Amino acid sequence: MTQRGQGMADDIAEQPEGYARLLEGEPAKAIAEVAARVAERRPRHAVFVGRGTSDHAALYAAYLTEIRLGIPVGLASPSAITLYGARPDLAGALVVGVSQSGGSPDLTEVLKVARESGALTLAVTNNPASTLAQTAELSIDVAAGHERAVAATKTYTAELLALLLLVEGIRNGDGTLPADERAALEKLPRLAAEVLADHGTDELAQRYRFASRLVTTGRGYAYPTARETALKLMETSYLPALAFSGADLLHGPLAMADPDVPVLAVVGAGPGGRSMTDVVARLGERRADVVTVGAADIPGASGRLAVPAVDERYAPLLDILPLQRLALALALARGEDPDAPRGLKKITSTL
Structure with missing residues (x-):
């Protein structure tokens, strides 16, 4: 079996x-x-x-x-x-x-x-x-x-x-x-293998095991990563996850941030990543539980999933890897089967 x-x-x-x-x-x-x-x-x-x-x-x-x-x-x-x-x-x-x-x-x-x-x-x-x-x-x-x-x-x-x-x-x-x-x-294949060799997401999955909702955020090239992460968490763990661009998060949704709402913030190099430092700081002011994905520690965050520093265009190919691992580990921690999410098929036909 x-x-x-x-x-x-x-x-x-x-x-x-x-x-x-x-x-x-x-x-x-x-x-x-x-x-x-x-x-x-x-x-x-x-x-x-x-x-x-x-x-x-x-x-x-x-x-x-x-x-x-x-x-x-x-x-x-x-x-x-x-x-x-x-x-x-x-x-x-x-x-x-x-x-x-x-x-x-x-x-x-x-x-x-x-x-x-x-x-x-x-x-x-x-x-x-x-x-x-x-x-x-x-x-x-x-x-x-x-x-x-x-x-x-x-x-x-x-x-x-x-x-x-x-x-x-x-x-x-x-x-x-x-x-x-x-x-x-x-260099990407080698860097990707190094990222996947780090099993730090298992501990984070235990931390989020009983979360009732979660927020993901990023800007520029990192925003699609935030959206894909939210989708993976919802379809494998059935955890309600809201994805926002860093800019949109500050325009209202920031009000819901508190210690009980985990936030995954994708913070890379380049303009998009630099703009996220203020977002993380604002979340930190609200004592939100912020874990960043990136190459450097960011003030206001309580943890980090480490990925190598690369050109901002390439970062989505590495940033998503620990987040996929997190979705897998969290689903298993919550007693779910991420291989066969309920109600879903591999091919979805829509008109």
Whole structure:
């Protein structure tokens, strides 16, 4: 009989290998070819669409695209098309559907309508034979392999890395990466393995075992990590978790912070991380139980999940790893089976 949580544990442990696989050989070459084709089309703006975990990867890509490519970015509302019959004019846009399974009908419909209106469409999936991939003009296989647990872990980080390679390849014009960028990214598998070797999340899971609610927060590139963490905690431990950008947290929700509401704050390097130091300090003033995720101790926090200091663009690929481990450990501590959360399936079809 398989031990509870073993599937999710195995999926999490495979992520360093997944990073190496995407960075080497055919997967990297395929992404570079797609990036070159997108760069050739010179899209004036981009639209990303996803659901659940993949929506958080899409949000990360939206930050990357606006910051690194300097073009406007939007996140599509599939229901505008599937429920209300909207047919937006997306001529000249890059429209990217991000989906682990590639099987959600609403995402497929968005790409279908976008392509009919003249957009360049791209599917980023773990299933190159999926309907989404077949509908799009271009597709990227994130090559994560079979995911055992219902809760997505390795497919999420594979999406992040594939989207990072895509955007940086577009920025470089021909799909390739500068030598210094390539060298920095090649360190990710080793750094990820080091993060996963630290089992400090087990103690934190015991600390949060009887929590009734929790808050996650981050800014910029870290905000998708905060949202993905909240989702993982809710779907594996059934723990109500609210995700806020650091800026939004200060605009009202800060009032609910107190010693009984744990806060997980993702604080990396760069502008996003620096802006979070004030957020953590304000939470500390309210005596909130704040644990940060980052490379340095932050005043106002009561603990830290340590990750190496890297470029802010790469940090989401490392920051999420201890938080996935925390979701796994907390679910087990609360007597749940994170491999098969109640009421959930691996593929969710929405219209």
